[in-house]
Amino acid sequence: MKFITQSAMIRIILIILAVGLAIRGELHHFVTDFRLFTFCAFALAALLATTLARGRLRDIGLVVTALLIGLSVVEATAVYLERRPIVTMTEGWSVARPVLGWGPAHPGVFHAKRQMPDGSLIYETDYTIDxxxxxxxxxxxxxxxxxxxxxxxxxxxxxxxxxxxxxxxADLIHKQERVLNLGFTGYGPQQFLRGVEIGFYDKIIGDKPQLFLFLTAPWHAQRTSCKVSWSPHSPHYRLTEDGVAFDGSCNQGASLLWHEFLYNSAAYRVFISQLIEKPSHDDVELYIRVLSEAVRQSKAKYGVDTAILYMRVPDAYLAGTGFTNDDIIKRFEASGAKVIDASLDRARADGLILEIPNDGHPTPLANRFRAGLLIEALGIHVTERTQ
Structure with missing residues (x-):
């Protein structure tokens, strides 16, 4: 009878421990960059198992170990190149919610802080949720x-x-009108359409809204086609012969598990996702139809017009889709929307800071400019306040 040596027993225990920690990391994300941790843990387990094997099994173990070490190196390189910002948010800021996919868990003040990997501040602010x-x-x-x-x-x-x-x-019109902000991080035209379709916001909006407004850019096509990392649970529409039809949520079932597995890898995000997410003709067509349908249903249901603030993108973004910025604008206008160019090219040419550095979201100045564009384009009359 052959007994297991003390050395072999220690290696077996270490293998079990490494595999267990890797699985725990995948399930609970208890370490930063847990996918790198997973690859390293499995590589260690494979290496230890190889030392216990003999003959052909040892050869297979060497190949598997080399593969896992290679994956660890690629993942580590991607983590270094990606330099993801450090985001700190008050708990409950964004949770799964029915109909729209996600949103705040409860009213309150949510603290948001975004930093570069070296700790330098990008922004720090509070979001008040009513x-x-x-x-x-x-x-x-x-x-x-x-x-x-x-x-x-x-x-x-x-x-x-x-x-x-x-x-x-609201400030520019001296708070003379009731203004609502139904926007939320990660939303797209699909949330607009779904909310209108089922009357999700009816109690908030009221019976006779005055105007709907939607700020958009062609990169929303990646959202309507479920091609972004946060797309799971978002409303999804598919193209039909003459329009769009609601098709449940993005990334359901096994597709959801696969989607989350891929996007939890820095290597996928850095080296592959941009190729997968690149919009196609059908993606842009779906984007146009979803937003156009939201415009039409808003008019039919509420009798309200929709103003679209359109931000142009570089021609290279739409290359290969068969669309240009002007094509998209014409389609939106054909749906009955009032389209306003919100690209702010002149202000950008003047060197004004319109995006938060190292982040990309609009600065307060950009928001001010776009609010002014809206008032001018819509011909909104502002009554001067008396002192």
Missing amino acids: DDLLRHTNSATTGPAMVFFGDSYTFGDGVHDSETLPQQF
């Missing part, structure tokens, strides 16, 4: 609402409550 789970906007409390739909640009990632696009719009 009882309707919307970013607080100080405006008139009664009357037909002017409603902003949209994503983090509309919500105001990185800026104070007083500096968001909806708030600056």
